Amino acid sequence: MTVAQVIISYAVWLALVVLCVSFLLTVWRVIKGPTLPDRVVALDMLTGIVIGFIALIAIRTGFTLYIDIAISLGLVGFLATVAFARFILSRGNRGAPKGDMMKTFTASVPEPRRRSAARRSSGTGPAVRRKAKK
Amino acid sequence: MMDILLAATTALLILGGAGFALVAAIGLNRLPDLYTRMHAASKAGTVGSGLLLLAVGVHAGDLPTFARALAGFFFFVLTAPVSAHLLAMAAHKVGYPLYAESVRDEMKDYDKRI
Structure with a gap:
């Protein structure tokens, strides 16, 4: 083994240990995370850490094809996060904790648009408005 | 001599990437609310995985591999803010709370403004 190989071997071992620790910390946030967006952020971070693992394995084994795998994993992680964001938006306020919100913030939280709400008030004519006044 | 320099650069990139990932994971656990956790996850986390990819490109030592690693790095750097922004926007619109001691919510x- 040359000096260069020894340097890289030690660096890769150390980095694997550090990545394991950060992986476990992130998994702890996924388990604990009080709300769904917390978990989604942690899962996004988890994808990043796994990409780091793949890069380290690429260095260790010498197969540079792993770069393509890492890029495609990043693409899948990005799409998953976007899909989760759409899901959170369409799911509405369910699960959001109440009570410890900032006051100015609570006053301005818009009702998320839902189809059922649109169905309930089927029109905006004078009859509906009169009903709303009562 | 040259290969030792290359190995030292690679080792520096590897350790830097792992360190950024660790900082991101610590921030993810220590910061108080969703929006501040997003800072840790999408900035430090992205730089961590990007530096590790760059380390693969430098270690391989040929131009096509390095170009692919660079492309991957730019891909991550471009997509992470987009996904973080979408998620923060969705969470804010639905009404997930800010940290109680936040001073400003722009x-x-x-x-009303749009």
Whole structure:
């Protein structure tokens, strides 16, 4: 083994240990995370850490094809996060904790648009408005 | 001599990437609310995985591999803010709370402004 190989071997071992620790910390946030967006952020971070693992394995084994795998994993992680964001938006306020919100913030939280709400008030004519006044 | 320099650069990139990932994971656990956790996850986390990819490119030592690693790095750097912004926007719109000691919420009358 040359000096260069020894340097890289030690660096890769150390980095694997550090990545394991950060992986476990992130998994702890996924388990604990009080709300769904917390978990989604942690899962996004988890994808990043796994990409780091793949890069380290690429260095260790010498197969540079792993770069393509890492890029495609990043693409899948990005799409998953976007899909989760759409899901959170369409799911509405369910699960959001109440009570410890900032006051100015609570006053301005818009009702998320839902189809059922649109169905309930089927029109905006004078009859509906009169009903709303009562 | 040259290969030792290359190995030292690679080792520096590897350790830097792993360190950024660790900082991101610690921030993810220590910061108080969703929006601040997003800072840790999408900035430090992205730089961590990007530096590790660059390390693969430098270690391989040929131009096509390095170009692919660079492309991957730019891909991550470009997509992470987009996904973080979408997620923060969705969470804020639905009404997930800010940390109680936050001093400012510039998005609070966003719906009136557009």
